[in-house]
Amino acid sequence: MEELKHFSHEQHLLKILEKAETDEIVQKSICYGCGAPVLSEPTYSCKECSIFLHRRCAEVPKDISHAMHPQHRLTLLEKPPNKEGICDCKGCGQSWGHFTYHCNTCNFNLDVSCATEDRKLKHPPHAHTLKFVPKPVKFECHACWERKKDVSYLCTSSRCPYWIHEKCASSPTIKKRKDHDHPLSLAYYLSDDYIAYEFSCDVCDKMIKPNDWNYYCGPCRHFVRLTCIETRDQRRRTVLERWLRRNTIMLPRDNYFKEVGRVRKWEGPLGPRRRFIMRAICGHPVVRLDVREHATARGKEITCEACTEPIVSTCYKRVTSNHFLHDICVMQQTALYHPPNPSCNVPSGKPKVELTSPASTYGFFKCDACNLDSNGYSFNCKGCSLRLDVKCGNLPKKVYHGSHRRHRLISAREYPVPNQTRCKGCGDFVTCLYFKCSRDYCSFVLGYDCALLPKRVKHRWDKHPLVLSFPPFFEQPDKFYCEVCEEEIHPRHWQYRCSECDQSFHPRCIPQASSSRNIKFGITTDVGAHPHALKLVPEGEYRSACSSCKASLYGRRAFKCTATCKFYLCHDCVAERSADTSTH
Structure with missing residues (x-):
């Protein structure tokens, strides 16, 4: 025999009545859920207490959204929540003392019949009338596209499969979130004006498809998927989150290494690190100075030899030449581990990458983390061809970024990078190492090159x-x-x-x-075939060409004569001539 444990009668199990039993009591009994006669429809009863409950009343949902009160959900109660146990139904106006759908905030009441009767709905995004289905059913909703069990609205047309959750059908047309300054409007599809841009949700960063319901702010191009609209305000942070932010690098920054120094706690004496720097700059002694005074005297900006970033405060300088280094670059680690790479033959558990200075004044290398060219110091792996510039080598595994304030980002540390992963900064497929959101449900991805853009x-x-x-x-x-x-x-x-x-x-x-931001321009080199020194410039002039191979240098990096002659060389020709000179 079918049995049911119901919230309205928890002391005993309710048992389904057999048809013969129903016939005997049909003239005497009423359902305590709706107050209607039991008649011959399926009914539960408790013989100890002599009470009866229609099966349809027993299966009504415990809470619903209703078109008459869309601002709040209604909760099912055994009877009206007042001392008398009677209320006036807002649907039919009749006095009522049985199952009641109630809003505690507004003291709004609907009797179970008005709340669950054969309701039909004409909903804006659909051409046909929708019929209310009070029994929870598991299906894929055409509004939120989630497959879950819920009461619903189903299209009355036999040829139309349109089916949506009752909660989705009752979604308010205007919604306000604390993490956005303007109210958001409900849209039942993505406008043609926005489809071409492939917008993503500003809460979960998942792509919004053309037929997805969403809340949006037109002037700001701000979009939130229907399923994310109730996600808690992301501006609220726990004590742990605030502590993590104080102890994690915050990007972007005007001075990246100053931010590294703020977070990193140096341990042990600095002597070994300083001795390494002296050794790295060919054994020459260095002095500490205030670059602001030195820059004023020289009349131009001072750049760090290691990271190629401008120096704005105290630094170290080689005594015999104009080579400068940030304080933080002097104190950085000299060996580190790099992302997993099957082709590397260095045993696991040992440092794989060591810091080295440039082999020549004209040499460039491509960083394997950010895919940007550099001519500064680099971390080179002893077991494979991996090479990292100083900034990427010092980038920690976990950061916070201003473009994704909600969650912390973690380095994916995958090498090589998987295909079909788009960076949220530039929108291009990621071709370098990247950060991803620390939350599994969030698909935010940020390439190293965009993560290190200056503020x-x-x-x-x-x-x-x-x-x-x-x-x-x-x-x-x-x-x-x-x-x-x-x-x-x-x-x-x-x-x-x-x-x-x-x-x-x-x-x-x-x-x-730009892609040349990690290159120190202005350095000079000598080649044997030209009497004057050549200076590295960001791009050649209009109609300029390499004096050796005749390749066009307009818009390309080039070495230009420091005198008045219009002599240019491309990087390959400078390297070739320098190699020829060194062999003699």
């Missing part, structure tokens, strides 16, 4: 500093265009922006953020 840069076309800005952009124009290349900037990709002048720039179009 502020300067450009000759704007008198103000340009700030690295992340979407959503509040009160933005319909479209952004780069002031340099004049191409449209994707509204969900990063950009350098001056709000005062209303100017936007691609990061790749700013020299301090």
